[in-house]
Amino acid sequence: MKRPDSFTRRKFIASTATGTVGTVLAGNISLLGSPLQAVSELAIKGGKPVRTADWLKWPRWYSDAEEPMLSVLRSGDWYRGRGTKGTEFERLYAELIGSKRAVATASGTAALETALHVMGVDAGDEVIVSPYTFIATYNVVFNQKALPVFADTDQETFNINPHKIPEKINERTRAILPVHILGLPADMNRINAIAKKHDLVVIEDACQAWLAEYDGKKCGTLGDLGCFSFQNSKHIPSGEGGAIVGNDDKIMDHCYSYHNCGRAFGNSMSAFQGYPFRGGNKRMTEFQAVILMSQMQRARADADKRLENALYLDSTLKDIPGIIPYKLTEGATRSAYHLYPFRYKKEYFDGLPREKFLAALRAEGIPCDGGYGPQYHDGLMEEALSSRGYKRLFSKQRLNRYREELYNLPDNDQLTREAVWFFQNMLLGEQKDMDDIVHAVQKVYENRKQLL
Ligand SMILES: Cc1ncc(COP(=O)(O)O)c(C=O)c1O
Numbered sequence: 001m002k003r004p005d006s007f008t009r010r011k012f013i014a015s016t017a018t019g020t021v022g023t024v025l026a027g028n029i030s031l032l033g034s035p036l037q038a039v040s041e042l043a044i045k046g047g048k049p050v051r052t053a054d055w056l057k058w059p060r061w062y063s064d065a066e067e068p069m070l071s072v073l074r075s076g077d078w079y080r081g082r083g084t085k086g087t088e089f090e091r092l093y094a095e096l097i098g099s100k101r102a103v104a105t106a107s108g109t110a111a112l113e114t115a116l117h118v119m120g121v122d123a124g125d126e127v128i129v130s131p132y133t134f135i136a137t138y139n140v141v142f143n144q145k146a147l148p149v150f151a152d153t154d155q156e157t158f159n160i161n162p163h164k165i166p167e168k169i170n171e172r173t174r175a176i177l178p179v180h181i182l183g184l185p186a187d188m189n190r191i192n193a194i195a196k197k198h199d200l201v202v203i204e205d206a207c208q209a210w211l212a213e214y215d216g217k218k219c220g221t222l223g224d225l226g227c228f229s230f231q232n233s234k235h236i237p238s239g240e241g242g243a244i245v246g247n248d249d250k251i252m253d254h255c256y257s258y259h260n261c262g263r264a265f266g267n268s269m270s271a272f273q274g275y276p277f278r279g280g281n282k283r284m285t286e287f288q289a290v291i292l293m294s295q296m297q298r299a300r301a302d303a304d305k306r307l308e309n310a311l312y313l314d315s316t317l318k319d320i321p322g323i324i325p326y327k328l329t330e331g332a333t334r335s336a337y338h339l340y341p342f343r344y345k346k347e348y349f350d351g352l353p354r355e356k357f358l359a360a361l362r363a364e365g366i367p368c369d370g371g372y373g374p375q376y377h378d379g380l381m382e383e384a385l386s387s388r389g390y391k392r393l394f395s396k397q398r399l400n401r402y403r404e405e406l407y408n409l410p411d412n413d414q415l416t417r418e419a420v421w422f423f424q425n426m427l428l429g430e431q432k433d434m435d436d437i438v439h440a441v442q443k444v445y446e447n448r449k450q451l452l
Pocket residue numbers: 107108109110133134136137179181205207208228229230231240241242
């Protein structure tokens with residue numbers, strides 16, 4: 001399903017090597033052919049901001065969704081048990097991602113919970129997870145009454161470090177839950193090899209990684225099951241929404257059944273009637289499905305645009321001292337760029353704290369964020385560990401060791417102090433918009449002394 005015109009890193013570099021970027025980079029930090037004044041008042045200090053124009057608003061909506069939305073509204077068939085839109089969306093989404101089947105869900109969280117249950121993650125199990133993720137990835141494991149066990153992060157790729165996984169495996173480990181965080185593919189070949197060796201299942205949290213690719217295959221199709229989110233901020237948004245993708249009919253029938261109150265579903269369950277399985281209501285509404293089918297039509301073109309702009313940022317930002325753009329993991333062929341991340345090394349900014357750097361960039365008209373913190377110290381882990389259920393399910397020794405291990409995630413801790421993100425809607429701009437970003441970072445660098 002690879003698009004013939006898909007824009008690869010290599011093609012981009014080849015096409016720009018003698019163009020703007022190529023000449024720009026020769027000038028060290030005098031980027032983009034228009035060196036800034038060495039001294040220029042920062043906007044946060046009352047100077048003129050690099051940018052005053054708005055960024056693209058998100059989400060966008062398209063008039064082709066209006067008629068089907070009204071038609072669903074007027075029909076009264078708002079839930080998928082009485083409509084056809086959910087099923088139509090599942091077929092199109094599976095096609096887009098390159099999987100045999102999809103099950104639409106109410107949210108990405110619902111997709112992950114369904115996948116974990118169907119793949120047999122049960123009370124008292126352990127699941128290996130990246131600590132560098134949205135909190136939902138921790139929560140879904142807790143919701144199974146299992147233990148999310150963190151393998152430290154690779155700071156360069158922002159992803160789980162596969163070399164740190166084996167030491168976390170024990171007789172309770174049931175699954176690995178890699179997250180293609182920020183849209184950056186996790187190291188799936190290594191992760192799958194470890195899972196195979198230890199007889200573990202692999203559920204991909206692809207909630208930020210629509211159309212990202214690893215080894216030329218779409219993220220979400222590399223493990224046993226892949227889970228996506230369509231929440232408001234996502235690249236294919238419907239307010240709330242999610243999907244599970246997979247190739248195994250029996251497993252996918254079970255996913256459908258679980259998300260639909262445990263009713264029997266599909267050929268593999270034809271011998272059953274009524275409610276033969278556990279389940280819940282995790283269904284997507286027909287309205288969500290209609291919005292998604294409209295949004296999906298732009299997904300590939302948007303992904304190409306984000307890639308083009310992200311590669312441009314890579315090639316320019318890297319020449320500013322102390323700015324280290326993300327690195328794609330070995331085998332990753334394409335990020336989705338849900339966020340554009342880099343590491344900010346304050347040593348190169350005379351010790352300027354990241355928060356001050358972020359505030360200065362924002363004042364220049366560049367939205368940005370420091371991203372995930374060390375949220376495993378926020379209290380939720382202890383709230384779970386000290387509950388009656390966890391004390392019954394895990395030994396005191398195991399829980400105490402677990403508590404200690406939360407203080408042994410040095411790479412993740414450092415990444416949470418140094419990461420900087422730009423948002424995906426910014427990457428849908430034109431090259432001049434990317435130039436604003438680069439100029440603003442360069443301006444803060446060159447005038448950092450004003451902030452000390
Ligand atoms: C990495 C990750 N996992 C899981 C989720 C959960 O998805 P949802 O918000 O649709 O429940 C999200 C959503 O933000 C996410 O970013």
